[in-house]
Amino acid sequence: MVIVRGNALIGPDLEFIEGISIHVDENGIITNISKKQSSAKYVLPPSYVIVPGFINAHTHVADAFIKDYTYGLSLEEAVGPNGIKHSKLRLSSLQDKAESIRNSLELLIKNGYTTFVDFREEGIEGIRQLKEELDDFPIRGLILGRKHGEDDLLDVFEQADGLGFSDVFSINNESMTQTKILKENNPEKIIAIHASESMETISESLTQFGKPDIEKICEYPFFDFVVHATYSNENDLSLLKKNDINVITCPISALYHGLKFPPIALMLKSKVLLGLGTDNTFCCNPDPFRLMAFTLYSARSNYQNVSPKEILKTVTVNPGLIVKRQIGQITEGYSGDFIGIDLNSPNTRYSKDVYSALTMRAEPSDIGFQMYKGKVVKWKDQK
Numbered sequence: 001m002v003i004v005r006g007n008a009l010i011g012p013d014l015e016f017i018e019g020i021s022i023h024v025d026e027n028g029i030i031t032n033i034s035k036k037q038s039s040a041k042y043v044l045p046p047s048y049v050i051v052p053g054f055i056n057a058h059t060h061v062a063d064a065f066i067k068d069y070t071y072g073l074s075l076e077e078a079v080g081p082n083g084i085k086h087s088k089l090r091l092s093s094l095q096d097k098a099e100s101i102r103n104s105l106e107l108l109i110k111n112g113y114t115t116f117v118d119f120r121e122e123g124i125e126g127i128r129q130l131k132e133e134l135d136d137f138p139i140r141g142l143i144l145g146r147k148h149g150e151d152d153l154l155d156v157f158e159q160a161d162g163l164g165f166s167d168v169f170s171i172n173n174e175s176m177t178q179t180k181i182l183k184e185n186n187p188e189k190i191i192a193i194h195a196s197e198s199m200e201t202i203s204e205s206l207t208q209f210g211k212p213d214i215e216k217i218c219e220y221p222f223f224d225f226v227v228h229a230t231y232s233n234e235n236d237l238s239l240l241k242k243n244d245i246n247v248i249t250c251p252i253s254a255l256y257h258g259l260k261f262p263p264i265a266l267m268l269k270s271k272v273l274l275g276l277g278t279d280n281t282f283c284c285n286p287d288p289f290r291l292m293a294f295t296l297y298s299a300r301s302n303y304q305n306v307s308p309k310e311i312l313k314t315v316t317v318n319p320g321l322i323v324k325r326q327i328g329q330i331t332e333g334y335s336g337d338f339i340g341i342d343l344n345s346p347n348t349r350y351s352k353d354v355y356s357a358l359t360m361r362a363e364p365s366d367i368g369f370q371m372y373k374g375k376v377v378k379w380k381d382q383k
């Protein structure tokens, strides 16, 4: 049992409560949250706020080794089947790919993430490689695999935490039937897909299926969430809501690729659960602070009203609910994953409130305390 004490954002609504003791048992699970004074092992300074460990809801951690190489290129040239990304993955040694993955994992942890949800390329081999690297790092990686070459979809499904389809065109009758049965028997596995990332995707879907890709995706009974929905409209979002499919969007990635800023306000209004991801490491560093600030500024300039607290939820509470794991909030029964952030640093001091400070001012350097599954990853004041 370990006790962390300080000011914290508690529960699914991230309510700011001062002087709270959080008990985490030997399995890394929060067992008790109380105002009672108890002898805590970690007492955070009064200027700190404890927030749930950040969740990066969409990553591709293997492609760090082409950082910035695709800036200025089209989406197809960057991530298409014959684009720079897949060519580099095909031509690189296992060793080079391992180093690329490790670079992403180091960045994720340093920047305050305790969980990421990865669309892993390269089938079974890709899943195995990421799992192997994860053993050495204090972070939870939920791996959504995909079929590659001669891989059996069932093997991919068994070895990963679920499936991440690259787009609606990658589903054929066979994979559709298999996935349906697999999901029915294993509801805890996560099934996701890239959707409505560009106008080209939507046009191609209209040509092939006579309907936009989101509409087609909603006909399948197994998806937990779509990734991007950058070009989604009110109709798409209400269809997703009706089918209990949530949305992860990646605003920095969209703008990096020269696409439009996603309709964040409309997504929130539609009542789907919304999470944010940083997407490929090649297009931006996985940094929750940069992601939140960027999203809030871009929303403003796109006439979208979004509050700092709503955006804080998109990297904590919401993705936890979307992947149906006990993560992303400081609530009894949830994983003991926390970040302690100094609200009296030169960055954060004088900010209007805790939510604004965390989303628009804080930086990874303001993290003074980090815990993953009840084990300390960082503790600045440790003697």
Ligand SMILES: [Zn+2]
Pocket: 058, 059, 060, 119, 194, 227, 279, 280
């Ligand atoms: Zn992706």
